[in-house]
Amino acid sequence: MRLVITILLLLAITTAGARIIVTGKGQPVKTLKEAVALAKDGDTILLKNGIYKEGNILITRSVILLGESNTILDGDNKTELITISGRNITIKKIQFQNAGYSALNDFASIKVIDASNILLEQNTISNSYFAIHISNTSYCSIRNNKISGNPTSEQLTGNGIHLWKSSHALIENNYVSGHRDGIYFEFVTESTIRNNRSENNIRYGLHFMFSHSDHYINNTFKKNGAGVAVMYSKKVIMTGNHFEENWGPSAYGILLKEISDGTISNNTFLKNTVGIYMEGSSRMEIQKNAFKNNGWAMKVQASCDDNNIHHNNFNGNSFDIATNGTMMLNKFFNNYWDKYEGYDINKDGIGDVPYHPVSMYAMIVEQNPTTLILMRSFMVSILDKAEKAIPSLTPENLRDDKPMMKPNAL
Amino acid sequence: MLKLSRYVLYDILRSKVVLAYTLFLFIVSFSLFQLEENDSKAILSLLTIVLIVVPLISMIFTTIHYYNSYEFIELMLSQPLSRTRILLSEYAGVALSLLSAFFIGIGIPVLFFAFDGTGLALLFTGGALTLVFISIAFLASVKARDKARGIGAALLLWFYFALIYDGLVLLILFAFSDYPMEKFTLLLSALNPIDLGRIFIMLKMDISALMGYTGALYKDFFGSGTGVFFTLGIMLLWITLPLLWAIRVFKRKDL
Amino acid sequence: MIRIENLKKKFKKLQALDDINAFFNQGQVISLIGPNGSGKTTLIKCILGMVRADSGSIHVNGKQINGDPSYRSQIGYMPQIGRYPDNMKVGQLFRMLKNIRKMPETELDTDLLVKFNLVSIFDKPMRTLSGGTRQKVSAALAFYFNPAILILDEPTAGLDPLSSEILKEKIMQEKQKNKLILITSHILSDLDELTTDVMYLQEGKMIFYKELSVLKKETNEEKLGKAIASIMKGGKREALWIDEVLALKETVKTN
Numbered sequence: 001m002r003l004v005i006t007i008l009l010l011l012a013i014t015t016a017g018a019r020i021i022v023t024g025k026g027q028p029v030k031t032l033k034e035a036v037a038l039a040k041d042g043d044t045i046l047l048k049n050g051i052y053k054e055g056n057i058l059i060t061r062s063v064i065l066l067g068e069s070n071t072i073l074d075g076d077n078k079t080e081l082i083t084i085s086g087r088n089i090t091i092k093k094i095q096f097q098n099a100g101y102s103a104l105n106d107f108a109s110i111k112v113i114d115a116s117n118i119l120l121e122q123n124t125i126s127n128s129y130f131a132i133h134i135s136n137t138s139y140c141s142i143r144n145n146k147i148s149g150n151p152t153s154e155q156l157t158g159n160g161i162h163l164w165k166s167s168h169a170l171i172e173n174n175y176v177s178g179h180r181d182g183i184y185f186e187f188v189t190e191s192t193i194r195n196n197r198s199e200n201n202i203r204y205g206l207h208f209m210f211s212h213s214d215h216y217i218n219n220t221f222k223k224n225g226a227g228v229a230v231m232y233s234k235k236v237i238m239t240g241n242h243f244e245e246n247w248g249p250s251a252y253g254i255l256l257k258e259i260s261d262g263t264i265s266n267n268t269f270l271k272n273t274v275g276i277y278m279e280g281s282s283r284m285e286i287q288k289n290a291f292k293n294n295g296w297a298m299k300v301q302a303s304c305d306d307n308n309i310h311h312n313n314f315n316g317n318s319f320d321i322a323t324n325g326t327m328m329l330n331k332f333f334n335n336y337w338d339k340y341e342g343y344d345i346n347k348d349g350i351g352d353v354p355y356h357p358v359s360m361y362a363m364i365v366e367q368n369p370t371t372l373i374l375m376r377s378f379m380v381s382i383l384d385k386a387e388k389a390i391p392s393l394t395p396e397n398l399r400d401d402k403p404m405m406k407p408n409a410l
Numbered sequence: 411m412l413k414l415s416r417y418v419l420y421d422i423l424r425s426k427v428v429l430a431y432t433l434f435l436f437i438v439s440f441s442l443f444q445l446e447e448n449d450s451k452a453i454l455s456l457l458t459i460v461l462i463v464v465p466l467i468s469m470i471f472t473t474i475h476y477y478n479s480y481e482f483i484e485l486m487l488s489q490p491l492s493r494t495r496i497l498l499s500e501y502a503g504v505a506l507s508l509l510s511a512f513f514i515g516i517g518i519p520v521l522f523f524a525f526d527g528t529g530l531a532l533l534f535t536g537g538a539l540t541l542v543f544i545s546i547a548f549l550a551s552v553k554a555r556d557k558a559r560g561i562g563a564a565l566l567l568w569f570y571f572a573l574i575y576d577g578l579v580l581l582i583l584f585a586f587s588d589y590p591m592e593k594f595t596l597l598l599s600a601l602n603p604i605d606l607g608r609i610f611i612m613l614k615m616d617i618s619a620l621m622g623y624t625g626a627l628y629k630d631f632f633g634s635g636t637g638v639f640f641t642l643g644i645m646l647l648w649i650t651l652p653l654l655w656a657i658r659v660f661k662r663k664d665l
Numbered sequence: 666m667i668r669i670e671n672l673k674k675k676f677k678k679l680q681a682l683d684d685i686n687a688f689f690n691q692g693q694v695i696s697l698i699g700p701n702g703s704g705k706t707t708l709i710k711c712i713l714g715m716v717r718a719d720s721g722s723i724h725v726n727g728k729q730i731n732g733d734p735s736y737r738s739q740i741g742y743m744p745q746i747g748r749y750p751d752n753m754k755v756g757q758l759f760r761m762l763k764n765i766r767k768m769p770e771t772e773l774d775t776d777l778l779v780k781f782n783l784v785s786i787f788d789k790p791m792r793t794l795s796g797g798t799r800q801k802v803s804a805a806l807a808f809y810f811n812p813a814i815l816i817l818d819e820p821t822a823g824l825d826p827l828s829s830e831i832l833k834e835k836i837m838q839e840k841q842k843n844k845l846i847l848i849t850s851h852i853l854s855d856l857d858e859l860t861t862d863v864m865y866l867q868e869g870k871m872i873f874y875k876e877l878s879v880l881k882k883e884t885n886e887e888k889l890g891k892a893i894a895s896i897m898k899g900g901k902r903e904a905l906w907i908d909e910v911l912a913l914k915e916t917v918k919t920n
Contacts, residue, residue, distance in 0.1 A: 247617075271617070273619065293450070294619075295616065295619025295620070296619065315448065315450075316448065316450040316451075318615075318616040318619035319619065338448065338451060364580075367587075368583055368584060368587050370583050370587075370591045370592060370595055371580060371583050371584075372619070372620070372628070373579070373595045373598075373599060373605075373609065373628060374576055374579060374580060375612055375616060375619070376454075376457060376461075376608055376611075376612055376615075376616070377461075377576045377604075377605070377608055378458070378461065378462055378572050378573050378576065379573050379576040379577050379580065380576070381458070382573070413764060413765065414765070417750075417753075417761055421750055421752055421753065424752040425752065478751075479750065480748075481748035481749050481750055481751075482749075482750040482753075484715070484744075484748060485748075485749060485750075486765075487713070487714070487715050488713055488715070488737065488740070488742040488744070489734075489737060489738075489762065489765055489766065490734045490735050490736070490737040490738035490765075490766065491734050491737075491765065492732070492733075492734045493734075662717060663717075664676075664710075664715070664716040664717060665710075665715045665716070
């Protein structure tokens, strides 16, 4: 009985304490600044429709900042808009625009510093330097935001969603475009990036550095200047993502640099200049991915070792695999290669002769890129055929001993 | 002129070679689309046919036709007809029959199975190469003294454009690999109609690879409006210049 | 009608025509005679525009022949060896030429067509015809368009005696119509009754060009062959043709 009374009392106190501060023109509280000053932990600030130009506002208490259908915070290209530092803070349904630019500081629409349990939801951010800038946090969720920038140059544009030194973050269902990097992770661990769409960013759709044990799942990265880069990280799991039309002299579906013990599975690589570029990577499981119509499906540099590349489908790529040396310490097996011309006498679905996915011409182009102009010429196909008969330039042990006759079910 | 071409065309159709050529192209392309699990592989094989077989057949057929029509040409020369008109009629007749063979044999299957940018580029290139190599073959035939030399010259020219030229380009690119050769290779590509056609198709087929490295330059150039006009213009030059030269030689020739 | 001035033509080392000057007028039947390789056919081909002269000029009806092929509509040409497209049918050949010359049906001269009974083989392809029949076709074609100038290269060679007579008769008729007829022949006796003038070529040079009556008077010979033989007796000769040898023998005997 006493327990019940205590609970009821507690409920009464909390509900009584949690006020809703309605803010806006013609309301008791006129400005956001006043509202924030008034608010106590647990309060909700309901910001009515309208344009608010109040400079940067610091939120440290555990409040919910809630916008209406047309609540706009405008920085006049001079200031940041909201800075958060604290616990249990939510920003929802606010439209941020015109946050300023600074050559010295990373100006952002929403900046989160030293915080935990932060939720940024259903916001729209346009024309800012950085959109969401998060550092030194844990348990931050960034969901359903729409972020778009006006890209000018790499220097004058910040990242869409920027995380530094954080853990347990969840980035979900966001749309990011027109920034330097769509999503940026540095020293971020045990976090998840899910169902986001990152496109038309100047540099990377997703940029990952020194960030271990993260997952990214079912995201789409399209037409970013350089695709996706995952560098100096361990135990990263990349599944079900879609990498499309990342075109350019140094654009990759995924760039892997000094990566180990991760998994890349069930992803689709469509029409990228290079599907996966691997350098200094070890012990990766690359399986069940579809590589279709890429310039190079994979470039595996000789510095990679102990990677398993299996049960992938290679279709309509200009080059399947390219490499820069004759050493090959990775295993290729059970992949489907559309260029495979072998036979299967025992009908077990596995070709009876090995497939060499690196063509002579791929090696030539690697040495002298200008020769790309000769692609698909009669002479190149004769060279490739000759090399197949008497291998001399291509790495002999880069081969798939068990190539599939039919595409793998992915 | 069309009046004369009608007789040329009639003569060609009677020989049934063109019919066999049409059928060959049709059966090959149709079965490629049927047998391959994806159409892009079939297009790839068709690419070889368009770049290698079509020029070869166009050259050989035209040369043989020219020598077989020698009597017809002689007969026409004693009539009130100008030599230009006679040669152009021959050209029109051959071009019309080989073009129809190509568009029926490869065009119809492509329209059915792969009606997209790559397919259309393939058809454009095939058609243009047919006309270019008929022109070149007429030039070779008019210049050569007899049938054997004519066919020999045609074969050599085909071999040069289809294979040797690219080998030379490769040698040059490696010999001067320390220099920026991208612009120069653009120029080189214009000097061989087969290369030009190949790059035109590649822009549709291997767009992703072309976006890498120096390829981006090729893509920027050929993909732009100027590039398309450049390709069209150069192809047109490759059709008209050998033909005009052939007419010049034919006009001064003693028959 | 035809004026030839300083005409020269060289094939490699062979001087085929060496400074030929002549004037052919209507009503004349000119026998162009000379041994093999003396330049008769070359001269004819020059007039027809099939061979380009190195220097000199040819005027037909006062107009120099120079690219414009329209003058050939006034010429009927019967080649030495008639070569025609193999697949073309006889009827088709006549229809095609009718089509090219655009002459109304009523003005066509179908005389030989009827006399040689060519209509009966109208649906036979040219390649199935014998040499003689081809000659008939060639002859019929030459006269078909009722041209003002007839050029007949060895017209009776290969024809059977009956057809030969028909052709000669036809030539006579045309002569009556005041046409210009140019005939080359080895067999001099053939030309006796037709010829009004004789032009003699040797090694590309015109040895003489005279009226037959003058020639006969000068040599006191009734037969053309004998007349020529007699005129040539003194001169340096390298080749004789059979009529000449026979004629020479006869003159020796009578003397």
